[in-house]
Amino acid sequence: MNTVIIGAAKGLGLCLTEQLLNKGFHVAAGTISQTSGLLALKEKYGDSLLIFEADVTNEKQIEEGAKKCSEFLGKIDAACIVAGVLLEGDRTNLLHECDITELKKTLEINVAGPVTAVKYLFPYLKDGANVFLVTSEGIGISNCGTWVPCYALSKTAATKACGILNQSVQNVNFYAVHPGRMNTDMGRTTAQIEPEESAAGFCRLLSGETPVSRDCWYIDYKGNKMNY
Ligand SMILES: NC(=O)c1ccc[n+]([C@@H]2O[C@H](COP(=O)([O-])OP(=O)(O)OC[C@H]3O[C@@H](n4cnc5c(N)ncnc54)[C@H](OP(=O)(O)O)[C@@H]3O)[C@@H](O)[C@H]2O)c1
Numbered sequence: 302m303n304t305v306i307i308g309a310a311k312g313l314g315l316c317l318t319e320q321l322l323n324k325g326f327h328v329a330a331g332t333i334s335q336t337s338g339l340l341a342l343k344e345k346y347g348d349s350l351l352i353f354e355a356d357v358t359n360e361k362q363i364e365e366g367a368k369k370c371s372e373f374l375g376k377i378d379a380a381c382i383v384a385g386v387l388l389e390g391d392r393t394n395l396l397h398e399c400d401i402t403e404l405k406k407t408l409e410i411n412v413a414g415p416v417t418a419v420k421y422l423f424p425y426l427k428d429g430a431n432v433f434l435v436t437s438e439g440i441g442i443s444n445c446g447t448w449v450p451c452y453a454l455s456k457t458a459a460t461k462a463c464g465i466l467n468q469s470v471q472n473v474n475f476y477a478v479h480p481g482r483m484n485t486d487m488g489r490t491t492a493q494i495e496p497e498e499s500a501a502g503f504c505r506l507l508s509g510e511t512p513v514s515r516d517c518w519y520i521d522y523k524g525n526k527m528n529y
Contacts, residue, residue, distance in 0.1 A: 303374035304507055307331035307355050307366075307418050308384025309339060312485035313435065316500035317381060322346040324504060329370040331355025331363075331384075331418075357384045357414030360421075367421035376427040379507040382415040383435045387452045387487050396450035404451045411455035416462055419475075428472045431513065433506060436460040436477040440519075441529055460529065463518050474515040478506070480522050498522075 304321050308314040309330035315338045318330045322342060329351040332339060343350050351373040355366045370377060388403045415434045426432070437456035439446060446453065460477040467475050480499040484492035502522030505511040511524040519527045 302326045302378045302508060303329075303376065305329045305331070305370050305374070305377055305380040305422060307357065307380070307382045308435075309352075310334045310336045311338060312383075312487065313480055313483060313496045313499055313503070314381075314383035315339065315342075316496045317383065317503050318342060318350070320497075320500045320504045321507065322349055324508065325349075326508075327351075327374055329353060329373050331366050331370075355384075355418075357382075357417055358409050360417055363417050364421045367418075367425060370422065371425035374425075377422065377425050377430055378427055379431045379433070380418075380422055380426070381433040381435065381503060381507060382418045384410065384414055384418075385435060385456075385487070386410045387449055391449050391451045394450070395447055396454075399451055404454075407451040407455045408458070411452070412458045412462070415459055419462075419466065423470075423473070426473050429474070430472075431474045431476065431507070431509075432466075433476045433478050433503065434459055434463055435480050436463075436519075438479045438521075438527065440477075460519055467515050467518055474513070475518060476506070476513060476515075477519045477527075478503070478522060479520070479527055 309318045310332045321328045333356045353366045353369045390400045390403050436459045440457040440460045463475040463477040482491050482493040483496045499522045517526050
């Protein structure tokens with residue numbers, strides 16, 4: 302299978318890249334940073350892995366990155382947009398107190414970022430391809446908490462983007478996926494699972510081992526329906 306991961310530097314993205322390579326898939330891994338973890342995968346898996354520059358806030362770079370993916374992979378079977386941020390002030394501020402610069406940055410990376418990736422990957426996706434946007438839990442409109450408000454706003458919007466995308470096109474399926482509360486730099490304080498467990502679930506989603514249907518497009522990493 303030909304797969305694309307964007308946000309592969311560390312955490313879930315890095316684990317997923319490794320597990321897909323381990324399954325024998327070809328992976329184009331987009332990243333801001335050439336981390337030691339990614340370079341070690343290149344060393345081990347060689348020609349099965351393309352590492353390309355992909356800052357989701359840099360439209361030109363994403364456009365060029367998408368072309369590199371298609372040159373490396375041909376048509377793409379599945380893509381997963383993992384890139385995301387939870388900025389420090391958002392862990393303590395209420396929304397009415399938030400740092401507006403942090404709010405804008407969060408929306409730029411977590412909402413405009415995946416939409417930019419989808420826009421430029423779209424021409425290179427196979428008919429019937431599956432695209433997974435890593436969003437979160439707690440995105441409901443009526444069931445509002447106050448914790449990490451900028452992040453929650455952004456993940457609600459990114460989840461809705463999948464619904465809109467599914468209404469917009471028939472030949473590609475979009476899924477918003479809650480990855481679980483993972484023990485990563487982002488999730489360490491609330492972790493319930495290791496990123497390897499989540500990545501294994503994503504691997505089964507990307508490979509089709511866990512069947513998914515576009516009628517149920519907001520799911521968790523095991524493929525279970527999430528409520529919104
Ligand atoms: N951890 C959790 O409990 C949890 C729960 C729900 C949802 N999620 C979501 O799961 C995804 C993965 O999170 P994680 O826990 O693995 O977090 P993480 O370890 O902090 O990793 C986040 C990844 O996003 C990349 N990234 C950040 N800004 C980017 C940009 N502008 N362009 C491209 N890549 C960018 C980071 O690269 P650099 O390090 O190079 O910046 C890093 O590889 C995120 O979308 C997150 O919101 C996580």
